[in-house]
Amino acid sequence: MAKIQMKTPLVEMDGDEMTRVLWQWIKEELLLPYIDLKTEYYDLGLVNRDKTDDAVTVEAAEANKKYGVGVKCATITPNAQRVEEYKLKKMWKSPNGTIRRILDGTVFRAPILAKGITPYVPGWKKPIALARHAYGDVYAGVETRTEKGDKAYLVVENADGVKEKILIQDFSSGGGIVQSVHNLDTSIQSFARSCFNYALGAKMPLWFATKDTISKTYDHRFKDIFAEIYETEYKKKFEEAGIEYMYTLIDDAVARVIRSEGGMVWACKNYDGDVMSDMVATAYGSLGMMTSVLVSPEGNYEFEAAHGTVTRHYYKHLKGEETSTNSVATIFAWTGALAKRGELDGIPELVAFAKKLEAATVRTIEEGEMTGDLVSLFKAEGVTPKKLNSREFLQAIRRRLDA
Ligand code: NAP
Ligand code: MG
Numbered sequence: 001m002a003k004i005q006m007k008t009p010l011v012e013m014d015g016d017e018m019t020r021v022l023w024q025w026i027k028e029e030l031l032l033p034y035i036d037l038k039t040e041y042y043d044l045g046l047v048n049r050d051k052t053d054d055a056v057t058v059e060a061a062e063a064n065k066k067y068g069v070g071v072k073c074a075t076i077t078p079n080a081q082r083v084e085e086y087k088l089k090k091m092w093k094s095p096n097g098t099i100r101r102i103l104d105g106t107v108f109r110a111p112i113l114a115k116g117i118t119p120y121v122p123g124w125k126k127p128i129a130l131a132r133h134a135y136g137d138v139y140a141g142v143e144t145r146t147e148k149g150d151k152a153y154l155v156v157e158n159a160d161g162v163k164e165k166i167l168i169q170d171f172s173s174g175g176g177i178v179q180s181v182h183n184l185d186t187s188i189q190s191f192a193r194s195c196f197n198y199a200l201g202a203k204m205p206l207w208f209a210t211k212d213t214i215s216k217t218y219d220h221r222f223k224d225i226f227a228e229i230y231e232t233e234y235k236k237k238f239e240e241a242g243i244e245y246m247y248t249l250i251d252d253a254v255a256r257v258i259r260s261e262g263g264m265v266w267a268c269k270n271y272d273g274d275v276m277s278d279m280v281a282t283a284y285g286s287l288g289m290m291t292s293v294l295v296s297p298e299g300n301y302e303f304e305a306a307h308g309t310v311t312r313h314y315y316k317h318l319k320g321e322e323t324s325t326n327s328v329a330t331i332f333a334w335t336g337a338l339a340k341r342g343e344l345d346g347i348p349e350l351v352a353f354a355k356k357l358e359a360a361t362v363r364t365i366e367e368g369e370m371t372g373d374l375v376s377l378f379k380a381e382g383v384t385p386k387k388l389n390s391r392e393f394l395q396a397i398r399r400r401l402d403a
């Protein structure tokens with residue numbers, strides 16, 4: 001069979017440790033035999049980031065902006081221990097943070113569902129994609145302690161001097177704490193556009209929630225910006241796609257999500273997203289089954305697995321021991337990127353191949369062949385789960401792909 005031809009290259013960002021090993025194997029077993037793979041390769045492994053003074057990360061992000069679609073392997077974010085381990089020149093910043101700053105994007109995380117791996121919330125039948133706003137709020141907050149007798153004010157100055165001074169609290173009865181947070185209209189607008197774009201691409205309804213009844217200026221601004229952008233830029237497109245945009249209060253959203261069968265994009269403010277993304281990810285089962293895509297307001301996409309480099313497995317691998325590392329999220333990063341590339345370049349065979357590979361991957365698990373992390377979660381009548389090693393799992397998918 002002739003290999004599928006590509007037009008525009010995918011921006012390929014290689015990474016670290018066990019996921020770097022899987023990266024190569026996925027290409028060998030599941031991509032190169034079927035596609036004349038065209039990529040622009042950037043090695044974001046820690047060794048090369050250090051060698052290039054992290055310029056390679058910036059170049060990769062710029063390339064992602066130029067071509068529109070990238071796929072990234074998990075990478076080490078160095079800490080003091082990694083600086084020592086890799087003898088780094090510097091404690092380089094998180095590559096994901098650098099890429100996100102350059103693309104100005106929002107991260108959407110979505111689980112991959114397979115029959116037999118039942119979510120902790122039994123009503124959830126479809127994936128919930130969670131979007132977290134990644135700017136401001138308490139993450140860029142300023143806070144301090146106060147003593148008895150202090151007065152705390154919120155002061156806004158402009159070129160002419162004090163514009164507004166609002167008493168926050170008179171601490172005359174005793175000391176306490178005070179905190180201030182901010183956000184930017186431009187950042188909220190980018191977040192809103194990324195959410196509307198993602199929902200349209202995934203053909204899933206979009207839910208957004210804040211606490212605007214209590215926070216009548218701050219949270220209300222989020223609500224208004226989303227409403228304004230929806231009305232002027234997206235309403236018609238949503239109607240054509242047959243999906244809805246819904247705004248509600250965050251506590252109502254939590255209750256509705258739990259009662260729902262899933263299938264929505266849930267957009268959250270920074271803190272809500274921090275908390276809820278862990279809840280949603282845990283409720284669906286394994287980290288190895290969670291994908292992640294960075295969507296920019298201009299419509300650039302960067303696909304990856306939500307998990308890290310799986311260090312513990314890598315050290316076993318280095319000692320020559322067998323590992324059973326779940327490659328599903330990394331496979332779906334590739335299929336997400338290939339399908340998007342195929343869609344943008346008008347290559348239906350590429351889109352179809354991506355869907356077939358996804359189906360073969362899910363079927364492999366549903367038929368009882370899986371990696372160790374899934375074995376204890378798997379329950380299906382008449383199917384005894386079998387633990388495969390990392391490579392055997394890819395080969396089991398390939399057998400189904402070829403069938
Ligand atoms: P991790 O790599 O996600 O692994 C944490 C644990 O979760 C693993 O030890 C493993 O548990 C389990 N796990 C995660 N992914 C798995 C998979 N695909 N298959 C099977 N089990 C899986 O997180 P971490 O250990 O906190 O971080 C390791 C490195 O990854 C760090 O250097 C960090 O900076 C980096 N990181 C990168 C990204 C990214 O690039 N997006 C994200 C997060 C972390 P068991 O050991 O119990 O089997
Ligand atoms: Mg969190």
